Every structure is written in structure tokens, then in C-alpha cells.
Amino acid sequence: MLWRVRMTLPDRPGALALLAANCGTSGVNILGLQIFPGIESVTDELVLRCPEHWRLRDIAELVERSGGESVSGARCTEQALADQPARYVQAARTVLAQPAAFPEVVARLFDAEADLVVDSLSVVQDVMEMQVGDVLVQVRRTAPFTATEHARGSAMADLVNDVLNRGRLEPSPLRPVPSRRLGRGASPGYVVEEGVVMARVEGTVVGVASLGDADADGSTPVSLRVDPAWQRRGIGTRLLIDVGRLASSRGVTELLLTTRVDNQAVLPMVLAAGLKGRIRMAGDALTVRIPVHELKPLPA
Numbered sequence: 001m002l003w004r005v006r007m008t009l010p011d012r013p014g015a016l017a018l019l020a021a022n023c024g025t026s027g028v029n030i031l032g033l034q035i036f037p038g039i040e041s042v043t044d045e046l047v048l049r050c051p052e053h054w055r056l057r058d059i060a061e062l063v064e065r066s067g068g069e070s071v072s073g074a075r076c077t078e079q080a081l082a083d084q085p086a087r088y089v090q091a092a093r094t095v096l097a098q099p100a101a102f103p104e105v106v107a108r109l110f111d112a113e114a115d116l117v118v119d120s121l122s123v124v125q126d127v128m129e130m131q132v133g134d135v136l137v138q139v140r141r142t143a144p145f146t147a148t149e150h151a152r153g154s155a156m157a158d159l160v161n162d163v164l165n166r167g168r169l170e171p172s173p174l175r176p177v178p179s180r181r182l183g184r185g186a187s188p189g190y191v192v193e194e195g196v197v198m199a200r201v202e203g204t205v206v207g208v209a210s211l212g213d214a215d216a217d218g219s220t221p222v223s224l225r226v227d228p229a230w231q232r233r234g235i236g237t238r239l240l241i242d243v244g245r246l247a248s249s250r251g252v253t254e255l256l257l258t259t260r261v262d263n264q265a266v267l268p269m270v271l272a273a274g275l276k277g278r279i280r281m282a283g284d285a286l287t288v289r290i291p292v293h294e295l296k297p298l299p300a
Helices: 015-025 056-065 084-097 099-109 147-165 235-249 266-272
Strands: 002-010 029-036 041-049 069-075 126-132 135-141 189-193 196-201 204-211 220-226 254-260 277-282 285-291
Touching: 002 015, 002 056, 015 029, 015 041, 015 056, 029 147, 056 069, 084 099, 084 147, 099 135, 099 147, 099 266, 099 277, 126 147, 135 266, 189 235, 196 235, 204 235, 220 235, 235 254, 235 266, 266 277, 266 285
Parallel strands: 135 277, 220 254
Antiparallel strands: 002 041, 002 069, 029 041, 126 135, 189 196, 196 204, 204 220, 254 285, 277 285
């Protein structure tokens, strides 16, 4: 059984050799190794082949006998043995070609985890934040992020910002959009009925945004859908702005959007709306928190 394990070892000669010797004695094979240097200690990430009955606690005991601490890990597959520099190069290529995929790319690149980590010694997760325009992208996992990884994440975010500055994402839908882009010369109209914002074209509803009940943390979920035939035309962004204004008129301070991690429409939509947001990646889920208290209220 393969495990990807992170630990902190003292920065002294022979520390890693002692761990390797104890692994050999216990029948644990080290298949992969990454080293993240520090000042007084070193963070090591290992891919281990362990006996089938081993759990994370068994690995932690082995590491602690070798002078290590702060152990975290999870089961993994042979994909964990992929060359790490090659992963970063491929991630950069993907971001250059599809900057909207940035949240999904960094979630996979830094092994973002779901909120509940199975078989972990702790469910406490570390957070890394990356700024793209006014949007803060967060990834979370049990293993602490190293200074090296923070620098890599910042560099990836800078790459996206460079692409944005070159205008490779969709222009803001707040600027006039030629009707020919919408097909049949029709432009959508936006109406509010019973607390729901709708986009209509010739009487047909092509997009809907509605507010849910406030969560315990004070944020209000929003449901936003655009007909597939009318997507990528600024309708989702306009609906997001209008439902934000509607929420502001009701005293709501923050909206909460939840979608799939591979939904590449989210980042362009929030950026084009000119709203500040916080995108959080965890497992297969992407959540976006958007403060709306500064928006001009929309009459309900």
C-alpha cells in the first residue's frame, strides 16, 4: 500500500539516514522523496510502500522513533511518483492556455484535500492563499504548506495576473456587448420577481439567480444557473451582480456559491463582476464567498 507522508526532521547530518534505516527494518520501502529546506528543520515528503495492515499511526510511530515530528499523510497511487518539476511545468502550461482553470490547477498541484481527512492524525488543515485580481484563492490540506510551496503558489498566481493583464479572459460584461454575440439579434432583459433575478430573451428564461436561507456563519447561499446555450455571454456575471445587490437590499453581507472544483466559469465571472471574492478549494468542492455590503441595493 502506498502512502504520501510529510514530516519534519531536524536539520543535522544523518537524520534522513536514520529514518531510512528504520524504514528498512520495518519493511517500509521509500519510493519517492522531496525535500523542502528550512532554517532549523527540514520538511520531507516521502512516498512509502508500507505493509498492507499499516495505518497512518504506525507510520507516525516509525517517524517519531527516527527523530521526526509533525507527521501527516494519506494513501495515494502511483501518480504520486510523477516527476514534480514536470508537474509544475504542465500546470504553468495549463494556466497559460486556460487562466480560468487556475483554482482547479492549484488544487491538484498542491494536493488540496476534503474537509474530513480519513485516517489522519488530525483534521486541522493548513491554508495557502493566492491573489488573482481582487479574488483570493485558497487551498487547504492537512500537511502544512512549506515556504517553498508558498513561493510557488505566488508565482503561479502572478502568472495568471500577467495573463489577465493581457486581456485573455473574457471582457467585463458591464461593457456593451454587441447583440450579434447573443444570436438572433436578441439581448437579455433582467427582472426581479419574488426575490429571484431572471434573465429573459423574448419571454424565455435563460438564466436564474436566487437567494437561499442564511447559514449559521451569516453567509447566504445563492443558486445561479444559465442555460448552456447562453453561457459565456456575460449573463452569469450580470445575474451575480444583481443578486448581490438584491442581497444587499435585504441586509445580507456575504454570498456563498458552491460548485464543482472543475467549474472554470467561476473565476472569470467573479473577476468580470468587479467583486472581491474568496475562492476556497477542498477536495472536489469549490466555494466562493463574496461580500456584497458595498453594493448598491437592488429594489426587491
